[in-house]
Amino acid sequence: MRLFFALEVPADLALGIADWRARALPLAGREVPAANFHITLAFIGELAEAALDTLCREVDAQIAARPAAAGQLQLDQVGYWPRPGIFWLGPQTWPDTLGGLAHKLGGLGARHGSERRRDRFQPHVTLFRHCTTPPPAPTELPQFALPYREFLLMESRQGRHGVRYAPVAGWSLGD
Ligand code: 3AM
Secondary structure, three states, X not given: OEEEEEEEOXXXXXXXXXXXXXXXXXXXXXXXXXXXXXXXXXXXXXXXXXXXXXXXHXXXXXXXHOOOEOEEEEEEEEEEEOOOOEEEEEEOOOOHHHHHHHHHHHHXXXXXXXXXXXXXXXOOEEEEEOOOOOOOOOOOOOOEXXXXXXXXXXXXXXXXXXXXXXXXXXXXXXO
């Protein structure tokens, strides 16, 4: 199973973001379908199905030891990372608790063999992949509120019509 931890983008917000993308940005690279919008907290990579229970119990234990808080992100900036060729939408600031959660989940992933990320955590929704040049600034600035009360363990499945993400487990965040 190919897994990652993520915050879900609710369907109505995803449609709003896709509408804004169509209005405010030229087509750049490959458009990510609105149904696939998410905010990755930590990438786990390939995990044997037999190890899934262990991973979930480790997350339970982490959350019990240090509960992470629910919150809200203001998705108000866009960015471009030339190396993966990704154009994204994300917040300029975010709660330390969210960065802490991403760090903890990344640590659990590392225990299961995934590479620890070395770059700074920047929450983001990938809008376009395979961009070879930086897209121009949006003609309309983004301003989307993304409330989050839980995070999910997602499975990435390659289908005939592209990649699809399916939730495998979820954890509520405290107040
Ligand atoms: O949230 P985004 O779209 O930026 O790029 C992949 C996607 O991130 C990333 O995990 C998310 C779900 O697929 N990803 C894929 N392979 C990766 C890897 N080897 C990776 N992130 C880190 N290392």
